[in-house]
Amino acid sequence: MYKYDDYDRALVRERAAQFRNQTERYLKGELSDDEFRPLRLQNGLYIQRHAPMLRVAVPYGLLGAHQLRKLADIADRYDRGYGHFTTRQNIQYNWPALENVPTILEELASVEMHAIQTSGNCIRNTTSDPFAGIAKDELVDPRPFCEIIRQWSTFHPEFLHLPRKFKIAVNGAIEDRAAVQVHDIGVNLSRNAAGDVVAQVLAGGGLGRTPVIGSVLKNDLPWNELLTYIEAIMRVYNRYGRRDNLYKARIKILVRAIGPEEFAKQVDEEWQHIKGGVSVIPQAELDRIAAHFTAPSYKVFSAEQVATVHAQIAGLRATHKGFDRWLVRNAREHRVPGYVAVSISLKRPGVAPGDATSAEMRLVADLADQYSFGELRVTHEQNFVLSDVAEEDLFDLWSVLKEHNLAMPNIGLVSDIIACPGGDFCALANAKSIPIALAIQDAVDNLDYQFDLGDISLNISGCINSCGHHHIGNIGILGVDKNGEEWYQVTLGGRQGNHASIGKVIGKSFYAEDVPGVVQKILNVYVANRHEDELFIDTLERIGLDPFKDQVYANQEAA
Template identity: 85%
Template sequence: MYKYDDYDHALVRERVAQFRNQTERFLKGELTDEEFRPLRLQNGLYIQRHAPMLRVAIPYGLLGAKQLHRLADISAKYDRNYAHFTTRQNIQYNWPTLESIPDILAELAEVEMHAIQTSGNCIRNTTSDPFAGIAKDEFVDPRPFCELIRQWSTFHPEFAHLPRKFKIAVNGAAVDRAAVQVHDIGVNLTRNTAGEVVAQVLAGGGLGRTPVIGSVIKNDLPWQELLTYIEAVMRVYNRYGRRDNLYKARIKILVRAIGPEEFAKQVEEEWQHIKGGGSVIPQKEFDRVSSFFTAPAYTKFSAEEVAKTAEHNKNLRAQHVGFDRWLIRNAREHRQPGYVAISISLKRPGIAPGDANTEEMHLIADLAEQYSFGELRVTHEQNFVLSDVAEQDLFELWSTLKEHNLAMPNIGLVSDMIACPGGDFCSLANAKSIPIALGIQEAVDNLDYQFDLGDLSLNISGCINSCGHHHIGNIGILGVDKNGEEWYQVTLGGRQGNDASIGKVIGKSFYAEDVPGVVVKLLEVFVRERHEDELFIDTLDRIGADPFKDHVYANKEAA
């Protein structure tokens, strides 16, 4: 993973010192709330419903064990012994005091972490495939490009005050695991017939109040010009994006208003002025950054050793049903023979999705050091990944996770739901998300049932900002306010990936206590109507939403 150089260290240290001074001035009354607000947002600090919330960047979801240990220590020292991992591969602390924020930032700087540009109208944390560098379907490792985007965009003076927040995602594999179609800019890296790395660029995607699938505006862009082209996109948006209406300020509104073709034309015209200029990626710099993302010192297992380990694990799987199920759902094929990537689910009954306590974070960091070369990733689905686990260590790893309630074999199942913190914490939320998630967990708390249902995404957002990505869940749940009461709207048919789509509302909204039962009824229709081995989304595509609606609303009073 990337290591800070002297410039990085100096930049982050200076930002910590600057914000410490700003915080002290605010606490002394020398800065007003209005004056302090943009300063704290530039450092990832929000004022939430009950306390400040600090959002810390985990660039493209990549973490070292030492960094996770420090995040755990911070949760114990400055928070309430837990933290929340988000759909943007970041971490949030929900209970720090304002006075402690500069000290937290100083401790983060010691392990090459920060909260810079995790909020505000700027370019936010660039996200990517949590299996980057190890996936068998990968064309190009996106991590060096993500790092170059991070360095280019951090404190970029031209884009420090955009019309609205701006999000970029980069994918380098055949399967899109970075959700590039629902980002302000999405980048697909591939290789042309000559074997050269080129990029496809999408613009105007996003969720929130107006969910939109992004449009392709450029194909076959030489990798050296990736930053110049993104700069051209940013300039067009910065120039013409609306600043008079908060709800119409995202780039998706601009692209939609003038049309993707016209937007691409304007970007191309801007790009002609700057391509080949100062933001071109030099080969030397690309090589320097790429050198931090080389493969670890894998053991070179022979074919015979791999086969022997597979047979041993097969016997263990026959003896331990839990181990078998865990491998089926939580293990992913690796490009290196004898290794797999293991997902650690943060979706346990009775625990808010994406939350991990201090003890769990320390344990996972220890396991990363022991079994995964000291590296792990945070996923869009609010889980962890140990990216490089030798197959011979799988049973031992599972046994340890099981002992600590971290071996939930539910990756991709209905209980592996995405949920934002919602009204329990967020001052923007219309309704609570966590109780809804816990209620659904309880309603479907049967692993045999969940396994039979197969892959099924269920996403929950507490407001229209869609931090829980409800629009692209096979089942989406959105909290809405009606005359001061919390209600929940249900959508069907969303999906992410290569064929991303936006879910559609099925009808009138529901009381909170009714939502788990509504989900169960949707699943009942699926079980009744599915063809053999058909997934929920495939059944929905085949029969349409009407049978689901009819069953949900039969004898049901909704508003």
């Protein structure tokens, strides 16, 4: 993983010291709330419903074990012993005291972490495939390009005060696991016929109040011009994005207003002035960054050794049903023979989706050291990944996880719910997300049933800002306010990935206590109508919304 150089370390330390001075001035009354607000936001600090919330960057979801231990220490010393991992592959602390935040930033800097530009109207944390560098379908390792974008965008003077927040995702595999189509800018890396790295660039995607699938602006862009082209997009957006209306300020609104073709034309005109210029990525710089992402010292397993381990695992699977289920849902094929990537679900009964206690963080850090070369990833789906686990260690790893309630075999199942903190914490939320998620988990808690249902994504957002990405869940749930009461709107048909789509609202919204039953009715319609081995999303697309609506609203009180 990337290691800071002297420049990186100095920059982050100085930013922490700067924020300490700003915070002290604010607490003394020398800065007003309005003056302090932009300063705290660009250091990841929000004022939430009950307390400040600090969002810490996990660039493109990559963490070292020592960094996760530091996050656990911060949770214990300055919060309430846990952290919340988000859909942007970050971590949020919900209870830090304002006067302690500068010290937290200094502690983060000691392990090459920060909270810079995790909020505010700037370029936020760049996200990517949690299986980058190890996926069998990978065409180009996106991590060096994510790091280059991170360094370019940090404190970029031209783009620190954009019309609205801005998010970039980069994918380098055949399967899009970075959700590039629903980002302000999405990048798909591949290789042309000559073997050279090229980029497809999309813009204008996003969720929130106006969900939009991004439009392709450029194909076959040479890799060394990636920053110049992104810069051209940013300049057009910065120039013409609306600043008079918060709800129409995102780049997706600008692209829709003038049309993707006209937007692409204006970007290309801007690009003509800057391509080949100072933001071209030199080969030497790419090589320098890429050198941090070399493969670990994998064991070399012969075909006979791999076969022997597979036979041993088959025997263990036959006698340990939980181990078998865990492998089916939580283990992913690796590009190196004899290894797999293991997902650790943070979706346990009775636990808010994405939450991990400090003890759990320390345990996962220890397991990363023992089984995964000291490295792990945070996923868009709010889970952990141990990226490089030898197959011979799988049973031992599962046994430890099982002992600590971290072996939930539900990756991709209906209980693997994506959810924002919602009204329990967020001042913007219209309704709670966590109780709804927990109630749905209770309603579908039978693992045999979940395995029979197969892959289903269920996403929950507490407000229209869509931090839970409900628009791209196969089943999406949105909290809405009606005359001071919490109601929930349901969408069906969303999906992320190569064939991303926005879900459609099925009708009137529901009381909180009705939502688990509504979900159960939706699942019942799927079971009654599916063909053999047909996924939920495929059955929905084949039969349409009407059978689901008819079942859900039969004798259902709604408003």
